[in-house]
Amino acid sequence: MNLKKLISRGVALVALLCSFGTVAYAQEIPTDQEVRVGKLDNGLTYIIRRNTEPKERAHFYIAQKVGSILEEDSQSGLAHFLEHMAFNGTKNFPGKNLINYLEKVGVRFGYNLNAYTGFDETVYTIMDAPTTRQGIVDSCLLILHDWSGCISLEEKEIDAERGVITEEWRGGRNAFSRMLEKVLPNIFPEGNLYGKRMPIGSMEVVNGFKYQELRDYYKKWYRPDLQGLIIVGDVDVNYVENKIKEIFKDIPAPGPDAAERVYTKVEDHQEPLIGIATDKESPMTLLMLNYKRDALSREDRASIKGILLEYFSYVVTYAMNERLEEIAHKPNAPFLGAGVEDGSLLGFAVTKDAFGFTAQVKEGGLKEAMNALVAEKNRLIKYGITQGEYDRAKTEFLKNLDNAVKGKANRKNASYAEEYKEYFLKGGMLLTPETKKMMFDQLAPNIPLAGLNQYVQQSLIAPYDNLSIMVLGPEKEGVEMPTKEATLAMYKEANAIAVEPIKETVSNVKLMETLPKPGKVTKVEKNISFGADKWTLSNGAVVYVKPTTLKENQILLSGRSKGGLLPYYEKELDNAKVFGSAIEVGGLAQFSATDLPKVLAGRSASVSTSVDYVGENVSGSSTKDDLETMFQLLYLNFTAKRTDKEAYQAFKERTISNLNSQKANPMSVLPDSISATIFNNDKRVAALSVENLEKANYDRIMAIYKERFSNAGDFTFALVGSFTEEEIKPFVEQYIASLPATKVREKAMSDKVPGTAAKGRINHFSKTVDTPLAVVVDLYAADGKISLENELKMDLLTAVLSQQYTKSIREEEGGTYGVSVNGSYSRYPVATKRLNIVFNTAPEKAEALNNKVKSELKEMAEKGIDSSYLEKSILNMEKNYHERLNENSYWLGLIWREIEYGEDFHTDYLKTLKSITPQGIQAYLKEILANGRYFEVVFKGVKEEGK
CATH class of the missing domain: 3.30.830.10 (Metalloenzyme, LuxS/M16 peptidase-like)
Structure with a gap:
């Protein structure tokens, strides 16, 4: 098949699609020969x-x-x-x-x-x-x-x-x-x-x-x-x-009398279908509008028509989600959040597709949300998407194809397997990334905005036919759900409201108009940590660089300095609690949080910052093409974090509404109850509250952020990925060595970090629920030295226990779907190991099953573990270890562990893993039970009496 001829036919098909909406046009496309x-x-x-x-x-x-x-x-x-x-x-x-x-x-x-x-x-x-x-x-x-x-x-x-x-x-x-x-x-x-x-x-x-x-x-x-x-x-x-x-x-072929596999059709209808449901435990109200159309046939999926409609769908959903995100970030927004999806109806009806709107509604705000969603639907039908929206979506789509080509050598088995599964179940095409990119590099420039909008207006969304409306919400006093008739009337009223075209807020703008004066790498030390060189910069910052060939198109960045929020938790609890979310609502430099993604459209680069109890953190990633963008984002996160009081007010309104709504869910109290039990009611680890939000001061939060990121000289950074030192050095000097810095070097208040309570506690409580359910949480905490051997023993112990409880609690007792067993070490305020066992069951079974869990734990400590469980766990961990060796993130983690704590968890990993015996695990478990504090939380959700 001549690909150029196929593409020219594709361009002709675009015109047909844009003119008539759908057309039968099947054409063979070259498939992946591998x-x-x-x-x-x-x-x-x-x-x-x-x-x-x-x-x-x-x-x-x-x-x-x-x-x-x-x-x-x-x-x-x-x-x-x-x-x-x-x-x-x-x-x-x-x-x-x-x-x-x-x-x-x-x-x-x-x-x-x-x-x-x-x-x-x-x-x-x-x-x-x-x-x-x-x-x-x-x-x-x-x-x-x-x-x-x-x-x-x-x-x-x-x-x-x-x-x-x-x-x-x-x-x-x-x-x-x-x-x-x-x-x-x-x-x-x-x-x-x-x-x-x-x-x-x-x-x-x-x-x-x-x-x-x-x-x-x-x-x-x-x-x-x-x-x-x-x-x-x-x-x-x-x-x-x-x-x-x-x-x-x-395996025999089916006989002549075999049942026919008939796919269930979803019938068309003229009047909207409306479904309304309430539940006492619902924490929110959801409004869903689905505009339905027939799904593509297997033949169409396997043609150029299918691939073009995939592109159209991507562009329109990209643009609409951008619009809805922007609305949600405004004060007094008509909904708490909203989005669109285009695909199988409700995600599962394979014979019917739908262009679907979903909004999380404020309490009492259903009409407002309906008006907003229908307005955006009508705006799309009447005016289409804008040139700026189209350009951004097209750029992002083509960038994804380019990344697929460059990352082909590193594509995982799972990605291929999922693609082929969908191909078998639903049909489609098995294209190489190169073929798909070549097609769209030539097709996309020939798909005009006017033609795309014509297709959208004529074929994607029918104005009234085949519409379904769903309203799901709480059953509570003071919140009245409309009838089906009232919902339909509400929709018709919304549909009659006039709409204006959208106004673009961002055009082709550079992320940084003026670049900082570069600093210098003043000292280079070779092979300091797992093959990483150490660079000291002119402003005092330190950068570890490790080029790899593990992923052809991936660079990872991380950074850290000591300090953290603990001093603020002591005096400004509310600001510290809200800090992590509040710092992200404003955007960077002159770009709002909703405009920034528009500027970055088509670029695969991201940087985020955070502050924990004891330090400041930076995390980023990019492709080779967008490496400078990642460094610019890093620079702006240090120097130009944007304050946006309107966006903060919208965030505050959304969060308070969500927190108040969560009270309807009886299970919502469980995480906070667990934290209160284990950390002795320490307010610093308690869940975010409405009171925290009401008392927090946004200006002060942003001032704290600037304090925490004002001194790059106190930061250490690490870069791992597909670069050479010659390629990355100019960016390090331009964007890291130029960051403001002082001579101050902070220390972390690690001894003040919230720690496990000094004595064990038991907390049993119950709530009225619709479906009876018990949640059992057992936690054992004991002081323990952090070492490679000890962490491996914890990992192996949890794997052994998972197998034991699958056998006894799930299979023999039939008492739970699964027992979750996790183990970890925390470093502060003192090194502590924690063994955590959690399962759900029927309330009447909770006590007996928990007694069995604890008795089996004690028996293993006294009599030993099943050696076959340990053997299988060691093999699984060895297999996972070899897989991790090919991940940049693995090496980045090793470097940080050595930089911060002087620990090498790599060199002797396999030797240590294979040296661990059943007796060693038994002794390790025995030590936890003998010296640890035991915390037990049991939540029982029970039916209201008489129901």
């Missing part, structure tokens, strides 16, 4: 690609064009239940052997091994499996084979999983899910299956279906003509293809 796509005689599709990022790793997916939409009413929840059963025994991996095998080669259940169920698909994933041995590749393919047609579905395993899924349902049964369940039947046409097929299903069905019903569903729908294998990674493509043909040949 992707192997095939189909077996039984109908099974496979997609294979060799990729070495990371080396010696691969992703193995099996995607099924099967989901909850295919259930009958009596089967509600079986698609999701079947997904769970895939991990509970198959033909070649009975019982828990599938999980055990993969964990023995370093693939951890719940992390690298997972699955999900949607309305129209079910996808199983084995991620970052080692490919160092051919046997591992063969075994992963055999697992996909078993998932395809050989899941055991044993009765005892089915019964054990009922409780697990009930607890998963319980954990996700929040106000939003309940309201969505109420409203979906109203915003889909009557009887449409999308309105009543939530994947989690009915717990009545989950806990009562007969074994054969699940087996029948499995046999009916899990079959090769609806399945696709995706294998991406460091593999031999020919070998994998031949192995697929060998392993999967015994």
Whole structure:
């Protein structure tokens, strides 16, 4: 295929799209030749690609064009239940052997091994499996084979999983899910299956279906003509293809009587469909307007028409989100926040697309929000987007394509696997980044703004037909939700309001008109930290530079100085609490927080600043092309942080409204209750309050910021990535060595940092909720020396405990969807190790399950741990270590650890990891339990009596 000829046809198609909105135009497009796509005689599709990022790793997916939409009413929840059963025994991996095998080669259940169920698909994933041995590749393919047609579905395993899924349902049964369940039947046409097929299903069905019903569903729908294998990674493509043909040949093709896979259509309608739902625990009101149209066919997705419409969609959503963001940042804004999305209706209806507006509404402000959203819809239809908006969106789109080309060598397995999954499920094109960039480098300049706006006005948003309106909000005294009739009247009134064209606030403006006078690198010390050179600058700042070839188009920046907010917490608590958010609302130099992204459109560079208890922090990143932009942003963050009182007032209004709304959610008190228990009611770690916001002084906050960033001489910076020292030195001298500085060198008040309470505490409390739920938090804190060995022991201990509690609390008891186990070390005020165990369950089970958690912990300390758990955890950590070696962020972290604390957590990592024994972990756990403080927080959400 001649690409130039194709592009010229694409330009002609643009004219047709702009003139007529849609047109049938399928044209072959050159595909990525590095992707192997095939189909077996039984109908099974496979997609294979060799990729070495990371080396010696691969992703193995099996995607099924099967989901909850295919259930009958009596089967509600079986698609999701079947997904769970895939991990509970198959033909070649009975019982828990599938999980055990993969964990023995370093693939951890719940992390690298997972699955999900949607309305129209079910996808199983084995991620970052080692490919160092051919046997591992063969075994992963055999697992996909078993998932395809050989899941055991044993009765005892089915019964054990009922409780697990009930607890998963319980954990996700929040106000939003309940309201969505109420409203979906109203915003889909009557009887449409999308309105009543939530994947989690009915717990009545989950806990009562007969074994054969699940087996029948499995046999009916899990079959090769609806399945696709995706294998991406460091593999031999020919070998994998031949192995697929060998392993999967015994899976039979569907017979002539096989059920037809019919995709559920979403019927058109003339009058708007309106759904309104309330919930006592809803913390906010949401307004959603969805303007629907038919989704593209698989044929259109695989044509130049599909790729052009993808571009149109990107441009319009970019422009509209820019507008809505700007409105939200004004005082007395008509909504707390708003945005648009263009794609599958509500994110899941694959046969219907929608251009959707969503707004978070102020209490009592529904009409105001409706007027604002409809006004922006009408403004778009009447006037289109502006030339400035189009130029920025187009520049950003083309920049993303350019970055994809430059970053191709570093593209991860996961990125390819997700792309190929979507291709299998929905269709589309498998293009190389180079092909797509070449197409749009020539197409984009030939797509005029007038033509794009004509398409938008005629085809993207119908003025009235196929509209659905959703209103979700709190059920509370003083807040009255409108009826459907009143909502429709409100919409019609809003639709009648005249609109004016938007006015541009930013044109082609430079980020910095005048550059600072450069300083100098005055001293160079070679190979000071993990291959990084140390540069001392003329203003006293220090910069560590480490060029790498790990990522072809990535540069990372970080900086730190001692000082922090602790002195201000002592005397200005409210300012210190609000500080982190307030400093970001104003923007930089002459650019507001909403104008700054416009100036940066098409540039891949960012810098952020923050201040914690003990220091000031800078973080940034860029591509090679935008390196100077990153340095300019750094300079402006030090010298020109912008004060914007109107933007601060808008931020204050939004935040106070959100804080007040959160009170409706009984769970909102839990984080603060945990902090109060562990940190002995220290106000510095308490959640942000309305009182903090009312008392905070914005001018003083900005003055504190300037104090904290007025002395670059007290800062140390580090740069890691794809640069040479010759390339980066001019920027360091221009933008860092030129920063204002003094001779002052601060010290951190590290002994004043909030620390774990000196004595353990127990805090049990309850709230009335709609869906009964208990949350159990166990925390053990003990003084402990920070060292490589100790941190590795903590990581291994938490991994071992996760496996133990998955077995006992999830699988044997069926008492929870999962037990979260985390461990960490804090350095201040004294070195402390913390072991944290958290799980959700039914309130009536909380005490017994927590007793079991604690008794098993004690038993492991006394009798030892399961050595197989430790062996699998060490393998997983070793695998992860080798993957981290290829990340710039890993080396940046090592440099900082050595700079600040003189610690080397790299050189002896593997030696130390492999030296840790079951006895060592046992002793480590025993020491935590013997010398630690125990904190227990149990929240019980219980039903109101009589309900």
